[in-house]
Amino acid sequence: MAVVTMKQLLDSGVHFGHQTRRWNPKMKRYIFTERNGIYIIDLQQTLTYIDRAYEFIKETVAHGGTIMFVGTKKQAQEAIAAEASRVGMPYVNQRWLGGMLTNFQTVHKRLLRLKELESREQTGGFEGLTKREILTLTREKDKLEKTLGGIRDMAKVPSIVWIVDTKKEHIAVGEARKLNIPVVAILDTNCDPDEVDYPIPGNDDAIRSAALLTKVVAEAAAAGLMARSSRNGASADAKPEPGVAADEPLAEWEKELLAGSETAAADATEAAAAVEAAPAEAATEQATASS
Template identity: 45%
Template sequence: MSPYIYGERNGIHIIDVLQTLLCLQQSVNYLVQAGKDNKSVLFVGTKKQFANIIEVYAKKANAYYVNQRWLGGMLTNWSTMQTCIENLKLLDKQEASGVFDSLTKKEASLLIKRQLKLKKYFGGIQEMKKIPDIVIIVGQIREINAVKECNKLGIRTITLLDTNCDPTLTEFFIPANDDSIRSVDLILNELSEAIVRGKLNLV
């Protein structure tokens, strides 16, 4: 990442903001075209402080998201994940139709607990019919399993990279402080806007 580091202050690397803007523009251009082509996009970021903004910007772009925990095989073992999603949909349907009300308190409690657990991990991909065309990743080191699965399947990735990350593991990257809520918020806003513009053909 040295070409993208402006300097060092008190032992902390400072990212070159100009490089961030250039890389961000490349990703934006790519996502505008992806939006036009109706490509499916998955946002991934499981740091607790980013859970809300990951969900907000994914929904804004009519995309999918994983913001709690990346389960091993989430993409490479998609058929198993689909079974979990179908179980979640069935529980949602049973709840809506009043099935839970006809059960004993203990039985209903067990089903609700199961439903909440499935929703926690699969709620953001509940409507995803197939593996995504593009994955946007916040935090390469933390989400390394997602990175590896995408690379194994040939899924294109856009990754926010901090100074200790590896740019060779992703097609597109944006040098940024992946611990900063403000930084992540600004970048995800631009990326989600790009997808929306592409879908609406507003360039």
């Protein structure tokens, strides 16, 4: 089954590029035609590149990797937060702080500070302070939550970054490239394909387009988590391969999904047994009636 269909791409407006005067000549090979001053992206290529990116993300996550979702423009903020949270991955949908990747050690200290303030607030640690002191600490916590809340549980730099709008997120792209972290991103007709390792030609300005492609990326991560879980179940005592990060715990939604799958399988087994038993029971009843 296809990861996404041509109809879904068309319905979401993934094929609409920028005005012809706002383009990057390097994107020429991804353009199908021009219509009313707008470039139309070749969706056949988009489908091919989606499959390529999907498999890469799935395999990376299956081997213990993580993917950071990045999209701070208004059109992408909701989808970035929703899809990343759904699969338990870190995300940035407000403002990218310089050094989030290249200076993660410092960022990690700010995360610890955020957790400290939250703990103090929840356990009565603000008691005995003046209203002004409480207000100052609360504002500090809220600011940290807004900018770092999406990466609060990130213990190390991600294995992959997913970017919506590489021009707007050029700092994030630059940091990822500096650390040799693979970049998977939507490539609109005004983008530079040389900056992206796994491009997906498409519209990065429309809400539905950004949401659809971000959902595909999240589903790839989900497939990787499921594969990781299956592998762990099959070889619980196996040692990880050299250079491969230790597998991370499954997200709650995945545990529920696995539990649901096991319940469904058990129900199917019982149903099959009942069907097999039915002819024998019928024969017994017929024999009893004849005698």
